[in-house]
Amino acid sequence: MNLVIEVQDLRKVINGREILKGVSFYVKEGEIFTIIGGSGSGKTSITRCLVGLWKPTAGIVKIFGEDINSLNPQRLDQLRRKIGYVFQGAALFDSLRVWENVVFFYLERGKMKEEELRRIALEKLRLVGLGEEVMDLFPSELSGGMRKRVGIARAIATEPKIIIYDEPTSGLDPITSRLIDRLILDLREKTGATAVVVSHDLVSAFSISDRLMLLKEGEVVATGSREDFLRSTDPFVVEFIQSGMLREIAETPSS
Numbered sequence: 001m002n003l004v005i006e007v008q009d010l011r012k013v014i015n016g017r018e019i020l021k022g023v024s025f026y027v028k029e030g031e032i033f034t035i036i037g038g039s040g041s042g043k044t045s046i047t048r049c050l051v052g053l054w055k056p057t058a059g060i061v062k063i064f065g066e067d068i069n070s071l072n073p074q075r076l077d078q079l080r081r082k083i084g085y086v087f088q089g090a091a092l093f094d095s096l097r098v099w100e101n102v103v104f105f106y107l108e109r110g111k112m113k114e115e116e117l118r119r120i121a122l123e124k125l126r127l128v129g130l131g132e133e134v135m136d137l138f139p140s141e142l143s144g145g146m147r148k149r150v151g152i153a154r155a156i157a158t159e160p161k162i163i164i165y166d167e168p169t170s171g172l173d174p175i176t177s178r179l180i181d182r183l184i185l186d187l188r189e190k191t192g193a194t195a196v197v198v199s200h201d202l203v204s205a206f207s208i209s210d211r212l213m214l215l216k217e218g219e220v221v222a223t224g225s226r227e228d229f230l231r232s233t234d235p236f237v238v239e240f241i242q243s244g245m246l247r248e249i250a251e252t253p254s255s
């Protein structure tokens with residue numbers, strides 16, 4: 001079993017408040033691992049620690065077997081290039097065209113010709129189900145679902161081995177959300193990249209994940225497969241599943 005991510009007893013204190021209280025988990029190569037939990041439970045904080053944006057107060061974060069907090073800045077930068085991050089709300093640059101957003105990493109370094117950059121952008125856009133027709137549009141001309149796809153295309157532009165999706169379906173209607181779920185599965189098939197997904201969308205989490213981890217106030221309540229969660233008798237797990245199901249029913253348009 002190849003472990004891509006290993007997190008042991010991760011703790012983070014900010015302004016005297018402990019927001020991660022000893023979180024431990026691992027992610028296997030090629031897995032889709034989803035971190036679920038209510039608002040403020042610490043999901044995004046974990047991903048910040050995974051990419052080295054935040055230094056843990058205590059605990060170990062290993063990526064491909066390397067403790068990221070003992071790396072020098074150059075080595076950390078190399079490791080970060082193996083991780084693609086899909087930001088909540090896509091976080092596209094409004095003044096740049098779609099193709100420029102997708103290849104922003106290379107554009108910023110200024111070493112490649114426009115023709116080559118456009119070729120890479122188109123290749124990545126095709127992987128997320130878009131094409132030539134969106135290349136020269138600005139983000140404001142795209143629908144919410146298309147913006148998410150462009151955000152994903154940008155994250156995969158550097159051919160990462162790990163893709164972190166922060167709330168990939170937030171703000172989308174249920175039908176578009178299911179299309180993004182399918183895209184995440186499809187990309188795992190096509191790129192083989194390991195995925196860490198942060199979500200409070202239970203239906204999405206259940207349909208795409210190999211394993212899930214449920215957080216509550218910075219602590220792990222449960223980790224396991226969908227079946228493990230459905231069988232669980234832990235009151236918080238049961239309540240989380242029930243409230244997620246009710247939300248889905250309420251949001252699904254009646255035919």
Ligand SMILES: Nc1ncnc2c1ncn2[C@@H]1O[C@H](COP(=O)(O)OP(=O)(O)OP(=O)(O)O)[C@@H](O)[C@H]1O
Binds near residue numbers: 015039040041043
């Ligand atoms: N920069 C910060 N400074 C102080 N507190 C922070 C900071 N970032 C996050 N927090 C706090 O840490 C806790 C966990 O936040 P985090 O964003 O990780 O939760 P989350 O589960 O991702 O929530 P959401 O689903 O709302 O995005 C929250 O109580 C939040 O207020």
